[in-house]
Structure formats: C-alpha cells, structure tokens
Amino acid sequence: MxxxxxxxxxxxxxxxxxxxxxxxxxxxxIMHVGSDEEMLKFRSERTELVDLKGxxxxxxxxDSHMHMVGTYYTRMQLDLGPCRTKxxxxxLLAAEADxxxxxxxxxxxxxxxNFNQDYWEDDKNIPNRLELDEACGDVPCxxxxxxxxxxxxxxxxxxxxxxxxxxxxxxxHNMKFLADGTxxxxxxxxxxxxxxxxxEVPSVEEFTECIRVxxxxxxxxxxxxxxxxxxxxxxxxxDVENLMAAFKFAGENGLMSCKVYEQCRIExxxxxxxxxxxxxxxxxxxxxxVTSCIKQMGDxxxxxxxxxLRGSYANDPEAKGVRIHTDEEMNxxxxxxxxxxxxxxxxxxxDGAVEQVLNAMELAQYENxxxxxxxxxxxxxxxxxxxxxxxxxNNVMAYVQPVFCRADAGIVDDCVGPELAKQSYDWRLMVDLxxxxxxxxxxxxxxxxxxxxxxxxxxxxxxKGGSWYPENAVTMEEAIRMFTIEGAYAGYAEATRGSITVxxxxxxxxxxxxxxxxxxxxxxxxKVLMTVLxxxxxxxx
Numbered sequence: 001m002x003x004x005x006x007x008x009x010x011x012x013x014x015x016x017x018x019x020x021x022x023x024x025x026x027x028x029x030i031m032h033v034g035s036d037e038e039m040l041k042f043r044s045e046r047t048e049l050v051d052l053k054g055x056x057x058x059x060x061x062x063d064s065h066m067h068m069v070g071t072y073y074t075r076m077q078l079d080l081g082p083c084r085t086k087x088x089x090x091x092l093l094a095a096e097a098d099x100x101x102x103x104x105x106x107x108x109x110x111x112x113x114n115f116n117q118d119y120w121e122d123d124k125n126i127p128n129r130l131e132l133d134e135a136c137g138d139v140p141c142x143x144x145x146x147x148x149x150x151x152x153x154x155x156x157x158x159x160x161x162x163x164x165x166x167x168x169x170x171x172x173h174n175m176k177f178l179a180d181g182t183x184x185x186x187x188x189x190x191x192x193x194x195x196x197x198x199x200e201v202p203s204v205e206e207f208t209e210c211i212r213v214x215x216x217x218x219x220x221x222x223x224x225x226x227x228x229x230x231x232x233x234x235x236x237x238x239d240v241e242n243l244m245a246a247f248k249f250a251g252e253n254g255l256m257s258c259k260v261y262e263q264c265r266i267e268x269x270x271x272x273x274x275x276x277x278x279x280x281x282x283x284x285x286x287x288x289x290v291t292s293c294i295k296q297m298g299d300x301x302x303x304x305x306x307x308x309l310r311g312s313y314a315n316d317p318e319a320k321g322v323r324i325h326t327d328e329e330m331n332x333x334x335x336x337x338x339x340x341x342x343x344x345x346x347x348x349x350x351d352g353a354v355e356q357v358l359n360a361m362e363l364a365q366y367e368n369x370x371x372x373x374x375x376x377x378x379x380x381x382x383x384x385x386x387x388x389x390x391x392x393x394n395n396v397m398a399y400v401q402p403v404f405c406r407a408d409a410g411i412v413d414d415c416v417g418p419e420l421a422k423q424s425y426d427w428r429l430m431v432d433l434x435x436x437x438x439x440x441x442x443x444x445x446x447x448x449x450x451x452x453x454x455x456x457x458x459x460x461x462x463x464k465g466g467s468w469y470p471e472n473a474v475t476m477e478e479a480i481r482m483f484t485i486e487g488a489y490a491g492y493a494e495a496t497r498g499s500i501t502v503x504x505x506x507x508x509x510x511x512x513x514x515x516x517x518x519x520x521x522x523x524x525x526x527k528v529l530m531t532v533l534x535x536x537x538x539x540x541x
C-alpha cells in the first residue's frame with residue numbers, strides 16, 4: 001500500500017460499510033476499508049501511515065455549481081459585500097475614484113462587486129447613474145450586485161459603452177430609465193456584463209494561474225470536486241479557446257488541486273453546435289478536468305426582481321422578471337445539447353423559468369428519447385410543489401444552494417407571498433421524491449465553503465433565532481450526500497468518486513468534528529484539517 005489512513009472515525013457514504021476506522025490507498029485508489037487491525041496488516045516498508053488521531057474523515061466535498069473563473073476575477077474588484085449602508089458603498093466608490101485619479105492607469109475604471117442592497121440599513125435602492133456620478137465623477141464606474149444579474153453604471157461608463165443615447169421603449173437592452181427619459185444606470189442579465197465587451201481576453205497563462213490558485217483555494221475548504229460555469233465569463237464570445245487550452249495545460253501538468261466538472265455555458269445555437277463538435281461530452285484533460293454539461297440561463301435573480309415568475313411579484317407588481325430566451329430559443333438550445341449527448345443544466349430561479357425549461361426538456365426527450373441523460377435545473381428556488389413532482393417524473397436533477405437561505409430567508413415571503421414561499425427551496429420534498437439533489441454555492445455569490453452550506457441545509461436558519469420553513473430541511477446524513485455522492489452523480493462520476501468505496505478514487509476530507517454527532521449550532525465551528533485528492537494530500541492545516 002502507498003498510504004494507510006487509520007485511527008479515525010470514517011464515514012464512507014457507502015451502505016455496505018457505513019463507518020470504518022481505516023482505509024488503504026494505492027496509486028490513488030481505495031484498495032481496502034475496515035478496522036485499524038485489518039488495514040495495518042497491508043502495510044509494507046514503503047507504506048506511509050497517516051494517523052487520523054481520532055478525527056472525522058468522510059468523502060471529500062463536491063460543489064455542484066459555482067464560477068471558479070468569475071471568483072478569481074471578482075477578487076480583483078472592489079468588494080462591496082461587507083457594506084451595510086448605501087452611504088458606505090458610495091463612500092468606497094468615491095475613494096476608489098480618487099485613488100484612480102491620483103495613481104491609476106489612463107482609462108482605468110472603478111470596478112466593484114458583491115453588493116447586496118437587501119443588507120443595507122439606510123436605503124435599499126441601488127445607486128442610480130446620478131448618484132454614481134456624484135461619487136465617481138469622470139471616472140467610469142461599474143458596480144455589480146452579488147448575484148451577477150444586475151449592475152449599475154455612471155454617465156462616463158454608459159457613454160463609453162455607447163448607451164447614453166438609448167431611449168425607453170426603443171432599446172433592445174435590459175435597462176432602466178429616469179423620469180426624464182435618460183438611462184437610469186442599471187442594466188440587467190446579459191446586459192449587466194456588457195462592460196466585459198471592453199475587456200481584454202485573458203491569456204492562456206493568466207487563465208492557467210487562475211485555475212491553479214482557485215483549485216488550491218477550494219482544496220483548503222475540503223473540496224475535491226467543483227462543477228464550474230466559466231466559459232464566456234471574462235470576455236463573452238472571445239475567451240473559450242484560451243480557457244479550454246488553460247484547462248488542458250493545467251489538467252495534464254498536475255496544476256489542479258481539485259477536479260473540475262465544467263458546466264459549459266454557450267448561449268447561441270450555432271456556437272453551441274460548434275462547441276459540441278470540437279469538445280464532445282466527456283472531453284477530459286488528465287483525471288481532474290472534464291466537460292460535464294451545457295449550461296444555459298433561464299432568468300435572472302430574486303434580489304434583482306429579474307427572476308421570471310408564473311405570477312407577479314407581491315412587492316413589485318410591475319416587475320415580470322427577465323426571460324433570457326424565448327420558448328423557441330430555449331427549446332432549440334436544449335435540443336442541441338440533448339441530441340449532442342450533453343445534459344443541459346439551466347439556471348432557473350423563478351417558477352416561470354422552471355416551467356419554460358421543463359417544457360423544453362420534456363420536448364427534447366419526446367423527440368429523441370434518452371433515458372440515461374441527466375438534465376438538471378440550477379438553483380430550483382421559487383417553485384410550486386407541482387413542478388418539483390414534474391422534475392421527479394422527468395428524472396431532472398436539482399442543483400441547489402442551501403446557503404442561499406442566509407440572504408433569501410428575509411426576502412422570499414415579501415417577493416412571492418407566503419403560500420408560494422413555503423413550497424420553495426423545498427429540499428425535503430426533493431429528497432423524499434428521490435430527485436438527485438446536489439449541493440453547491442454559486443460562488444462568488446456565496447463563498448464555496450461547504451460547511452455553512454450543510455448548516456443551512458439542516459437548520460434553514462432565518463437569521464432571527466428561528467428556522468425558515470423548517471419542514472423543508474434535510475437531515476445531516478442527507479446533507480452530506482448532497483455534497484458528496486450526489487455531486488459525483490451530477491458529473492456522471494458516482495462509480496469512481498463521491499464515497500469511500502473500494503475501487504474509487506481516494507478523495508477524502510478530514511474535519512475537526514464529527515458532523516453526524518454534533519448539535520446543529522456547532523456545525524459552523526467545524527474546521528478542515530486535511531484534503532486528499534486521488535490519494536495525494538492537497539491541503540493540510
């Protein structure tokens with residue numbers, strides 16, 4: 001044996017032997033599991049013995065939806081996430097504009113991210129163009145909401161982008177207007193990223209460094225796998241080839257500290273056909289990169305009131321949400337992915353978007369039955385019970401983010417009313433119906449730390465000393481499965497990863513506490529002590 005991990009409390013997520021104390025590993029593969037006495041018999045002079053010192057070990061975590069590249073580049077922007085007042089936001093933007101005037105490069109922008117107006121204590125209205133003009137003056141300013149579905153700009157930015165002459169009712173862009181008919185400054189959905197049209201395409205070398213840094217950061221959090229939506233995020237329509245080349249180099253040269261299941265976002269039909277022809281389903285670079293699914297966008301976000309509802313917003317009757325594609329476009333995109341052998345994973349936050357996407361998935365299956373394909377809905381937030389049952393009937397997976405309770409528990413009832421709210425974020429029903437529900441973070445919307453995610457899956461903490469519709473919570477055992485074996489299933493990897501099973505890759509996380517034994521309020525105290533990927537220690541505290 002190469003390594004024997006012993007003297008631990010090891011949860012396997014395998015019903016054949018649920019808890020053991022030792023595991024034998026050779027060439028990155030689990031060879032034996034059992035008691036210390038049984039496993040230590042397999043040691044030789046070359047075997048490395050890893051004493052777990054009574055700590056809790058389990059399969060490494062898998063995050064089923066995030067944005068690794070987006071996280072890397074967001075770190076380079078002014079972080080507005082900690083701000084708790086609008087005044088604080090505007091002061092930070094003004095200070096950054098002053099810095100740029102003193103020492104910035106010619107043409108440099110104020111680039112800010114991660115704000116959430118729902119946390120502001122003074123004024124929950126997103127700053128408009130005129131307020132940003134007052135803060136930043138002639139320095140172009142772009143500030144993106146934490147969800148990534150809306151951004152606000154000052155006059156200088158909109159002028160550079162060629163949008164200051166847009167007229168209400170005559171524009172093709174998703175944007176707001178002031179009472180005088182001029183642009184208000186706020187753009188939505190794809191238009192919220194128009195600033196990226198002015199960005200340089202990162203080089204292969206820059207993307208490679210991004211992959212190295214971010215997979216190492218994931219390993220520190222106990223992640224051995226991430227399903228990541230990265231294509232067309234830095235320079236839409238222009239960055240795919242450089243990023244895929246970087247994944248190839250990183251994957252084939254040992255630069256990745258966790259496995260990446262790429263959720264390939266291609267939003268136009270012809271581009272999607274070309275991508276599938278060049279990169280068929282399962283394109284792999286080494287053992288740590290694979291193309292997993294085709295990612296599409298169905299709507300916006302709840303906080304930006306751009307999620308598409310079947311009804312109307314209870315607190316904003318004029319808001320209808322923003323549908324990214326027509327029914328015909330969505331049908332075609334899912335059909336292309338389906339016929340090309342790729343499952344589709346579609347962002348749907350509102351029940352109106354869920355309805356559109358389920359219709360498209362049913363149509364694709366009707367026209368070309370593929371019982372083994374694993375289509376999925378990403379987020380599954382505002383949904384009726386009828387739609388959850390429809391997912392079950394159609395074998396549609398759910399990519400859920402329990403940690404969203406942290407921000408959403410305080411706004412969902414106001415947005416959609418209590419009757420629909422109590423049917424939403426219903427992971428209990430999903431699990432009871434046998435839907436494959438995997439857990440993720442949507443990082444950088446929320447940090448990709450699995451521990452808070454598991455905490456909210458179990459507690460649905462409402463931030464006020466109680467629980468938000470606690471009947472919709474899952475058990476600790478179920479939460480662990482969401483972030484291990486279900487994440488592997490979402491990537492067609494359940495036969496090789498996601499549990500501590502003989503013959504699978506040795507992907508482990510060692511924690512400071514036994515998650516199955518501690519009180520819910522103590523979950524957040526849990527620390528990652530070690531992360532093991534394919535038998536290799538990729539992080540140790």
